[in-house]
Amino acid sequence: MRTGLRTEIILSISLLLAAALLFAGFLLVKLTEHNLLDQQRTHAAGITRLIAAGVDEPTPTADAANDLKIALASLNRLQSVMSQQADIVAWRLLDTKLQVLTSSGSETFSEFASVSPSTLERGALYEELVYESYHFFSETQPQSYLDLATSLWIGNEAHGLLQIRFSLEGLHQRVRQAQRLTLVYVIVYGLILAAFGVYLLNRNVVKPVRQLHQATTAVAGGTLTAVTVSSGPGEIHDLADSFNQMVAALAESRAETEEHIASLEKINQELARARDDLVRSEKLATVGHLAAGMAHEIGNPLGAVVGYLNLLKDDLSEDSLDLVERTLTETARIDRLIRELLEYSAPADHQIESLCPVALLRETVALLRHQGQLDGVEIDDRCMRDDCRVRMDRGRLMQVWINLLLNAQDAMQGKGHIVLSSRQEDQTVSISISDDGGGIDADVAMKIFEPFFTTKAPGSGYGLGLAVCQRIIDESGGSIEVTSAVGRGACFTVVLPSSLSDYP
Numbered sequence: 001m002r003t004g005l006r007t008e009i010i011l012s013i014s015l016l017l018a019a020a021l022l023f024a025g026f027l028l029v030k031l032t033e034h035n036l037l038d039q040q041r042t043h044a045a046g047i048t049r050l051i052a053a054g055v056d057e058p059t060p061t062a063d064a065a066n067d068l069k070i071a072l073a074s075l076n077r078l079q080s081v082m083s084q085q086a087d088i089v090a091w092r093l094l095d096t097k098l099q100v101l102t103s104s105g106s107e108t109f110s111e112f113a114s115v116s117p118s119t120l121e122r123g124a125l126y127e128e129l130v131y132e133s134y135h136f137f138s139e140t141q142p143q144s145y146l147d148l149a150t151s152l153w154i155g156n157e158a159h160g161l162l163q164i165r166f167s168l169e170g171l172h173q174r175v176r177q178a179q180r181l182t183l184v185y186v187i188v189y190g191l192i193l194a195a196f197g198v199y200l201l202n203r204n205v206v207k208p209v210r211q212l213h214q215a216t217t218a219v220a221g222g223t224l225t226a227v228t229v230s231s232g233p234g235e236i237h238d239l240a241d242s243f244n245q246m247v248a249a250l251a252e253s254r255a256e257t258e259e260h261i262a263s264l265e266k267i268n269q270e271l272a273r274a275r276d277d278l279v280r281s282e283k284l285a286t287v288g289h290l291a292a293g294m295a296h297e298i299g300n301p302l303g304a305v306v307g308y309l310n311l312l313k314d315d316l317s318e319d320s321l322d323l324v325e326r327t328l329t330e331t332a333r334i335d336r337l338i339r340e341l342l343e344y345s346a347p348a349d350h351q352i353e354s355l356c357p358v359a360l361l362r363e364t365v366a367l368l369r370h371q372g373q374l375d376g377v378e379i380d381d382r383c384m385r386d387d388c389r390v391r392m393d394r395g396r397l398m399q400v401w402i403n404l405l406l407n408a409q410d411a412m413q414g415k416g417h418i419v420l421s422s423r424q425e426d427q428t429v430s431i432s433i434s435d436d437g438g439g440i441d442a443d444v445a446m447k448i449f450e451p452f453f454t455t456k457a458p459g460s461g462y463g464l465g466l467a468v469c470q471r472i473i474d475e476s477g478g479s480i481e482v483t484s485a486v487g488r489g490a491c492f493t494v495v496l497p498s499s500l501s502d503y504p
Helices: 005-055 064-083 169-220 234-312 318-345 357-370 394-411 465-475
Strands: 088-094 100-104 126-130 145-154 157-167 352-355 377-382 390-393 416-424 428-435 479-484 490-497
Touching: 005 126, 005 145, 005 157, 005 169, 169 234, 234 318, 352 357, 352 394, 357 377, 357 394, 357 416, 357 428, 390 394, 390 490, 394 416, 394 428, 394 465, 394 490, 465 479
Parallel strands: 377 416
Antiparallel strands: 088 100, 088 157, 126 145, 145 157, 352 390, 416 428, 428 490, 479 490
């Protein structure tokens, strides 16, 4: 599990701060301990010299032993003074042969080095220090003391040696108290500094970094949003500025990429349209050659056959006449197919004029109703006012409306509901014809405008109606599309370029 930035920094700063405070605190304690030790030694030296001065005799007697008795008497008199010094734990008086004359206290002086009184000058001290620094986590009390020795003078000769042991336990107690106070100071002051450091860290580092992290996560998710850092050092603001520059560059790059993608999609659509036009042109060429040949090879003989059959009608019996009528019907179908092929492959010249496609659609509906071809079909006219204009051949556009209306009727099997709607935009006019028939499968919808593709029963259609409609609309600069779902009917939408200059 990874720790956060704030946790790692707090732990690091806390460890460094604790180490620094502990080092500074215990260094201060150590210096204080040395100062106290020096003061203790100075104090002990002063007491020793004071006692020695009280015992010294400026004028010797004739008997040296008597002089020592006088010194002993003086020490006895000063014993009350020494008892008031809590740090003096023991003392003793030795003669010049280092024999103990008198002593006081439970301590022994076996550890004290032997010093000849004659080697010490008047007022000089011999010091023996046994001291171990007290450690806070120590389980035992270290033994620490200070032994001082000075010679006793009677006149100008040393007649004895005075040794005094000073305890340093009080110094240990003071050091122990100082260490405890230092530890409390380190903890309290460390907590205050840590809390203040956490506040500053959270304000100047963690909060800006989190803002940058959230902004980075948003950018990774696709949202290019700039970040605003309200606090933090200059480096954080520089990082935020660099991040915002990166976001701006990414936004610009995304816009360029989207433009390129849109351009590529447009190019792909144009290529697909060009491919479809090329395929359609190839089909047109094939159909054109076929139609021309059929018109030449079949048209003339077919006309002769129709003429001969009409002549035979007057000379035949009733039974034979029925056969001739059926033959004429079939030859009429052949003639109609040839005419559709000729219209698809090589249409005649057109008379382009400014007209209203909505008004022409309404005329076409009225014409088909008059002919009885839309009986049983309910027409719901939701078109706008007939004041839009397009430039087209009237007859060809009517042919488109007839094909779409009759196809809708066939899809509903002669009974249903057809909705007519229109919409005008800046440069185009869209007209839709919707039915509530069985709908068109997606695979069928992809092929519905191909020549000779039909879903009708044999003999009911040749698959050229929608192909002719598409060619008429394409030649006018428009487009025709179908949207459908199985069981939900179909909607054919014709989009034509408007001619605004011809508005009344």
